[in-house]
Amino acid sequence: MKKLGISIYPEHSTVERDKEYIELAHKYGFKKIFTCLLSVEGDKNKIMREFKETISYANQLDMEVMVDIAPRVFGVLGISYNDLSFFADLGAYGIRLDMGFTGNEESIMTHNPYDLKIEINMSNATKYLENIMAYQPKKENLTGSHNFYPHRYAGLSYAHFQKCCEEFKKHNIHTAAFINSSAATYGPWPITEGLCTVEMHRDLPMAVQAKHLYAMGLIDEVIIANAYASEAELNALSQVDSDMQTFTINLHDTVTELEKKIVLEELHFYRGDVSDYLIRSTQSRVKYKNEEFKPTFTPDIRRGDIIVENELYGQYKGELQIALKDMKNSGKTNVVGRIVEEEIFLLDYLAPWDKFRFTL
Structure with a gap:
């Protein structure tokens, strides 16, 4: 199973409310927490405490906290890329660099003595990663995450997301x-029209957002x-x-x-001799x-209908299929159900011999 995570923004909430949310997420098996240290304006000691x-x-709940650090906060707190003790003392699992250095600094950071993860921005499709790799990072301490976008559109x-991944x-x-909760009301910035990576x-x-990311096979954490x-x-x-x-x-x-x-x-399972019109799951006709x-x-x-061939179709009787295109029905096919509209696009991600299930 992939890791699931939540985000918290302490500058816009309270410790008590964040703890309640963390406990609730832990109850449902979430393992990751993303959070931002975008500023330390005001009482710096209180904020850090x-x-x-x-x-x-x-950490008491065995959850991993990734801290996103704005470059100017590095300066305010007097943190250097070759001394990450500040984040180890915080108890962080790792730090995310929204804006990077030259590649060598990132590589040096991955060799930190605390084995903090160094997470870099995945969303720009530059040679940034290739550059870091040229400097021989400690690969197990290097991770990537995409940006998220509060502005609609x-x-x-x-296509760009896939290329980056x-x-x-x-x-x-x-x-x-990152995916968007329709019930949530805020992120790190004043403007928010939802908050997700992929428009x-x-x-x-x-x-459904998570199903899509999983179906692509390119994302380890949602x-x-x-x-x-x-x-x-x-839930x-x-x-x-x-x-x-x-x-x-x-x-x-x-x-x-x-x-x-x-x-x-x-x-x-999706039978291997592929048709433009049908995904065929044939074992039911045998059983x-x-x-x-x-x-x-x-x-x-x-398209999106779930169909079972009836006895008028002879040896095909009992075979389950999913329609990929609209088709005429000769009367030999029972239409037994339908995939919900917002998930029909996921049919494009099923490959021959993939296994699949249905749920109500």
Whole structure:
């Protein structure tokens, strides 16, 4: 399973409220916390004391806290790239550099004696990573994460996102991306119109955003960017299978008990001889070849429909399929259900021999 994370912004909240949120996320199996130290304006000692208290609480729950540091905070706190004891004393798991150095400094930082992770920005598609790699970093201490975008329409295009991820996976660098909670109300900045890495995710349910990232096979950590996600969202996200595509569906009233059993209880796989029109899962026609499959609901077929061939289709009777295109129905095919509209695009990420399941 991939790691799940939340984000907290202590400058805009209280220690008590952040602790409650951390405890709730821990309850649902979340392991990562992203947080920002964007400024130390005001009472510096109080800010740092509260920051340390929150991180200490997270560590007690075996959660890993990644601290995003603005370059100017390095200067204000007198921190040097070759002495990261400040972050070790904070109890941080690692630090994220939104703006980098020349490559050599990042490499030196990965060799820190505390084994703090050094997380770099994944969203720019430059030769930044290649440059760091040329300086021989301690690779297990180098990770990457994308930016997130509070401005609607400013998030990454899918093509650019994929290109950036592939550069990091080429070097087997651990990757992270951010998704948006519709229940959350704030991030690190005053303006927020949702908070996500990929623009196409902005208005999707949180679990669907995660399913998409998992389906790509390029992201190791999925982190909720804004605060605070609802308990229902945390629960839904914790239920998403990161290793197998699972489609949320609605079943039609006409579905038979046997068809329902086939849809919901069988493990399906995408047959290898690929069609433009259908994803075929053929084992049900073998397992239930002696059962009855009477014609029931046989309207014309739309992309995203879940269908089971009825007995008029001879040897194909009992075979489950997912429609990839709209098709005429000859009356030999029972339309038993449909993938929810916001997940139909995920069909594009199923590959031959992939396993998949359905859930209501």
